[in-house]
Amino acid sequence: MQSVSAVTSVQPAAPQRRPLLRGLWHGRSVRAQLLFVFVLIDIVALIVGGSVAVLRARTQARVETAASMGLAEALVRDAVGLTHQQISAEQFLENLPVQLRSIRHVRIAVRDASGIPIGATSPADDAANIRALAPGWFAKLVALPIESHELPVVINGIKVGDVQIVGEPGDEIAEFWDNVVAMAATVALLNVAMVGILYILFGRVLDPLIILAAGLSDLKRQSYKVRMPKPQARELAVITDHFNALARALETARTENLRLNRQLVTAQDDERRRTALELHDEVGPCLFGLKANASSIASVAAELPEKAKLGIAERLRDTIATIDHLQAINRSMLERLRPMALGHVPLAELIDRLVRDYGRRHSQIAFSISAEGLQSSYGDSIDLTIYRCIQESLTNAVRHAQARNVAVVLRHDKAENNLVLNVGDDGCGIYPDKVAGFGMRGMRERVEGLAGCYAIDSQTGAGTRVRVTLPLAEAGYVMTKSGVPGVVTA
Numbered sequence: 001m002q003s004v005s006a007v008t009s010v011q012p013a014a015p016q017r018r019p020l021l022r023g024l025w026h027g028r029s030v031r032a033q034l035l036f037v038f039v040l041i042d043i044v045a046l047i048v049g050g051s052v053a054v055l056r057a058r059t060q061a062r063v064e065t066a067a068s069m070g071l072a073e074a075l076v077r078d079a080v081g082l083t084h085q086q087i088s089a090e091q092f093l094e095n096l097p098v099q100l101r102s103i104r105h106v107r108i109a110v111r112d113a114s115g116i117p118i119g120a121t122s123p124a125d126d127a128a129n130i131r132a133l134a135p136g137w138f139a140k141l142v143a144l145p146i147e148s149h150e151l152p153v154v155i156n157g158i159k160v161g162d163v164q165i166v167g168e169p170g171d172e173i174a175e176f177w178d179n180v181v182a183m184a185a186t187v188a189l190l191n192v193a194m195v196g197i198l199y200i201l202f203g204r205v206l207d208p209l210i211i212l213a214a215g216l217s218d219l220k221r222q223s224y225k226v227r228m229p230k231p232q233a234r235e236l237a238v239i240t241d242h243f244n245a246l247a248r249a250l251e252t253a254r255t256e257n258l259r260l261n262r263q264l265v266t267a268q269d270d271e272r273r274r275t276a277l278e279l280h281d282e283v284g285p286c287l288f289g290l291k292a293n294a295s296s297i298a299s300v301a302a303e304l305p306e307k308a309k310l311g312i313a314e315r316l317r318d319t320i321a322t323i324d325h326l327q328a329i330n331r332s333m334l335e336r337l338r339p340m341a342l343g344h345v346p347l348a349e350l351i352d353r354l355v356r357d358y359g360r361r362h363s364q365i366a367f368s369i370s371a372e373g374l375q376s377s378y379g380d381s382i383d384l385t386i387y388r389c390i391q392e393s394l395t396n397a398v399r400h401a402q403a404r405n406v407a408v409v410l411r412h413d414k415a416e417n418n419l420v421l422n423v424g425d426d427g428c429g430i431y432p433d434k435v436a437g438f439g440m441r442g443m444r445e446r447v448e449g450l451a452g453c454y455a456i457d458s459q460t461g462a463g464t465r466v467r468v469t470l471p472l473a474e475a476g477y478v479m480t481k482s483g484v485p486g487v488v489t490a
Contacts, residue, residue: 030209031202038198042191057142057176061169068106069149072165076108076151109164118161134170134177142173208236215243224251261449265381269338273380276337283330291323339387346376347383348410351390355408358394365403367394371410378419382470385446386410386421389454392439393423393466401427401464417472424465430458443468 028036110118134142147167153160208231218226224247228240294316301312334340341350348371359367377383390408397406403425410421440456443466447454452470 029206031199031206034202035195035198039195046187053180054141057173060176061142061172064172065106065147065167065169069147069165069167072106072108073149073151076153076163076165107166107168109166110161111164112161134173138177138180139170139173142176143169205233205236207231208233208240212239212243215247219247219250222254224254258451262381262451265385265446265449269381269384272337276334279330279334279337280340284327287323287327287330291320291327294319294323338384342383342387343377343380346374347371347378347386348374350383350387351408351410354387354390355394358398362398365398366405367408368406369408369410371408373412373414374410375412378472381450382419382472385450385452385470386419386468388446389421389443389466389468390423392443396439397423397425397427397464401425401429403427403463419470419472421468421470422465424463426463429460429462429464430456 112118149165151163151165153163208228211228215226215228218224226247227244230237230240298313298316301309301316304312339350339354341353345353351371352369355367355369359365378386390410394406394408397403404427406423406425408421408423410419412418413420444454447468447470450470452468455467456464457467458464
């Protein structure tokens, strides 16, 4: 049980490292990751190279110091053997440090027979050996154990003094430090240049991927006309070819779908038109005839006896009420299938009538409309789509928005050849968890069937705005050579 609890207590630490790792590595671009790997390898190489250089410096300093000490010992012996016969012992000891001052990497101290120092020399005494000292930390890395040798000076069998030779690798370390600084500066400049070259090179190599990402974003937004230029890299060129082929296939499929959707919307409108015509021309007159016959029967029944007249009159009232109800249903069905004024009055006037009718029925709400610069008609499918979108939006605003103001703006964007509709209110907005009803789905299907865009912007307490954009060329609307609007049907 203890082991289980220990494992449980350690597990939460793992997820905490993942966001840090994601931020330092996974959240970076490929270019940054490649440069980071290069710099990391470069740092490791510098550490390894520096370690090897320090080891070589230690070895070189040890060899140079040992050689200098051996040379100094030989020179002291030769000087004792050659010069003591010509000058006195005291003068010889005074001149000895001056004679040996050119020897590098050693410090020489001379004492007389009583141990009193007479003179000393070190590499720093020679102007040719003076250089900047290495930093302390570097000197500690390369520093060697100090060696010291003492040689007695014996003349005519009498010891006249001592010569102390001490290893002094400081100037060797300083020289090596100068070389390290020069090499480090050169390597730093080369690495900066290399990083810059790699940054540009990686950018050139990865630019097609950035363009590919932008192209995929265009495909996500259903913009299938995008095409990528073919890069020089063979592998990326294959990807680009496949992307362009996919974009062409999607564009072809979208064009075919738009054609089929336009045919479907046109077929639905034609069917609604025929149904409305039959209801208007067949059902309407029949109901009117039934009502006229019922009224005629009521006139004839007035001459019957009182008891029979009352029974027939009651049934006739029920019959006439039923006929009136059927006539109201017939008019409502006609209005839902196809507004009677559609195709007979300009679109702007038709919409103005619709908005003013809502204003009369709902006087507590202020309705406004702006529909300027419109053609008289854009074809039954487009006109009916705009009409239905406005009708459904106004109905939703009245039923659900609790709005005080509703604005309808319809304009013809001639620069883009689009018909743009905005219906906004200052109501309570649409709750995020509310499921779209049949009316909203129907509007979206009609608009998208005409290659348009349907969107709703809404925030709780900040109102709702319905935005519809219909590309007239793709929806089948064109201008003829004479300047008269026409409609292309598939």
